[in-house]
Amino acid sequence: MGNDNTSAELFQRASAVVPGGVNSPVRAFGAVGGTPPFMASGSGPYLTDVDGNTYVDLVCSWGPLILGHAHPAVVEALAEAAAKGTSFGAPTPGEVELAEEIIARTPVEQVRLVNSGTEATMSAIRLARGATGRGRIVKFAGNYHGHVDSLLAAAGSGMATFAVPDTPGVTRAGAADTIVLPYNDIDAVERVFAESGPDIACVIVEACPANMGVVPPRDGFNARLKELTAAHGALLVLDEVLTGFRVSRSGWYGLEGVAADLVTFGKVMGGGLPAAAFGGRADLMAHLTPGGQVYQAGTLSGNPLATAAGLATLRNATDDVYARIDAVSAQVADAVERELSAAGVPHRVQRGGNLFTVFFTDTEVTDFDGARAQNTDRFAAFFHAMLEQGVYLPPAAFEAWFFSAAHDDAAIDRVISALPRAARAAAEV
Numbered sequence: 525m526g527n528d529n530t531s532a533e534l535f536q537r538a539s540a541v542v543p544g545g546v547n548s549p550v551r552a553f554g555a556v557g558g559t560p561p562f563m564a565s566g567s568g569p570y571l572t573d574v575d576g577n578t579y580v581d582l583v584c585s586w587g588p589l590i591l592g593h594a595h596p597a598v599v600e601a602l603a604e605a606a607a608k609g610t611s612f613g614a615p616t617p618g619e620v621e622l623a624e625e626i627i628a629r630t631p632v633e634q635v636r637l638v639n640s641g642t643e644a645t646m647s648a649i650r651l652a653r654g655a656t657g658r659g660r661i662v663k664f665a666g667n668y669h670g671h672v673d674s675l676l677a678a679a680g681s682g683m684a685t686f687a688v689p690d691t692p693g694v695t696r697a698g699a700a701d702t703i704v705l706p707y708n709d710i711d712a713v714e715r716v717f718a719e720s721g722p723d724i725a726c727v728i729v730e731a732c733p734a735n736m737g738v739v740p741p742r743d744g745f746n747a748r749l750k751e752l753t754a755a756h757g758a759l760l761v762l763d764e765v766l767t768g769f770r771v772s773r774s775g776w777y778g779l780e781g782v783a784a785d786l787v788t789f790g791k792v793m794g795g796g797l798p799a800a801a802f803g804g805r806a807d808l809m810a811h812l813t814p815g816g817q818v819y820q821a822g823t824l825s826g827n828p829l830a831t832a833a834g835l836a837t838l839r840n841a842t843d844d845v846y847a848r849i850d851a852v853s854a855q856v857a858d859a860v861e862r863e864l865s866a867a868g869v870p871h872r873v874q875r876g877g878n879l880f881t882v883f884f885t886d887t888e889v890t891d892f893d894g895a896r897a898q899n900t901d902r903f904a905a906f907f908h909a910m911l912e913q914g915v916y917l918p919p920a921a922f923e924a925w926f927f928s929a930a931h932d933d934a935a936i937d938r939v940i941s942a943l944p945r946a947a948r949a950a951a952e953v
């Protein structure tokens with residue numbers, strides 16, 4: 525320490541000018557304690573902080589970086605795009621190409637580009653309401669869809685980490701039309717449709733929840749949601765912001781094949797720049813302005829840098845990329861199970877495609893209550909032992925671990941050899 529560019533100094537300065545010192549809450553290490561390292565650069569599977577420490581990155585910007593940091597194709601595409609100007613507020617070829625790329629990989633017929641996952645789900649909900657003429661929406665406890673007023677009730681991610689029940693600032697009216705049900709409980713969904721079917725515009729659900737930790741849908745759950753919504757004239761919105769283009773070349777759809785009426789995307793499709801999308805059947809998308817009446821817009825939507833980074837990422841996300849991510853994720857998940865068992869630590873490693881979460885509990889987690897029953901103190905000890913050994917895990921127990929195709933054998937070896945000490949640290953809690 526001593527100069528004003530170390531993580532500790534920067535966090536102090538940041539805390540004076542930014543609430544909590546961060547621009548997104550989980551980054552503050554509130555759940556695990558300590559000071560967050562401030563990052564200076566990333567390369568392939570590694571992050572380097574301002575103090576010169578390097579880490580194997582298992583956050584990958586919370587999902588986008590399936591090719592790793594500073595992939596040459598993405599950097600080159602960005603440099604080329606930036607040289608031509610950063611924003612035009614007018615249509616550009618990249619938007620058409622990115623929309624075509626998304627449509628080629630997924631069941632949606634049309635997409636509209638936005639800037640964040642939050643905007644994507646917010647817009648999808650508005651469209652669902654506008655298209656059906658109905659007001660109420662159904663969401664599931666522990667599912668996170670961004671910080672949209674009507675979707676924050678019983679939300680996962682930082683809301684779970686910080687045990688914020690429902691946030692101040694959302695009016696009763698803003699949340700009144702949201703029905704929150706326990707995840708994976710199809711009987712509860714059937715009951716709600718039996719009681720209120722004609723009022724329900726849509727059911728929104730994470731295609732495979734990963735924001736209360738990874739809690740995969742029970743067999744047939746998403747398919748039944750599709751049937752129930754269709755039977756009652758409501759829409760199914762599958763949120764693939766996190767899973768889209770990550771767990772397969774299309775997303776969770778590629779693993780399960782349930783085609784929703786509307787789908788939200790983000791993260792990978794922006795290649796690390798702010799880009800997201802919502803899409804679906806053309807007849808539904810036709811309700812959007814300018815052709816239809818449901819208003820939706822954005823100064824920077826379809827930004828040329830974001831579309832360049834997204835296109836470069838998707839075009840380089842070949843079958844080999846997914847095969848590598850699947851393989852390293854499985855290898856590390858197996859090793860985590862082995863080492864925690866050897867150290868006698870109760871745990872469940874829950875997998876959803878190439879995403880997984882280590883729950884410090886000995887019962888299978890099928891819903892938010894189960895996720896919250898885990899021992900987060902054990903996670904904090906495990907997390908810090910990994911960090912000290914140069915492995916950067918998501919700094920909260922309710923998150924998935926993310927891999928990229930740049931995670932080579934040397935990076936994976938570093939992760940695996942750090943596990944025994946971290947498992948012992950968790951055992952000591």
Ligand code: PMP
Pocket residue numbers: 586639640641642643645668669670671681730735763764765766790791800
């Ligand atoms: N939906 C899901 C499933 C997410 O995981 C997230 C972000 N983690 C969002 C929506 C919100 O995306 P953003 O943070 O880009 O607003």
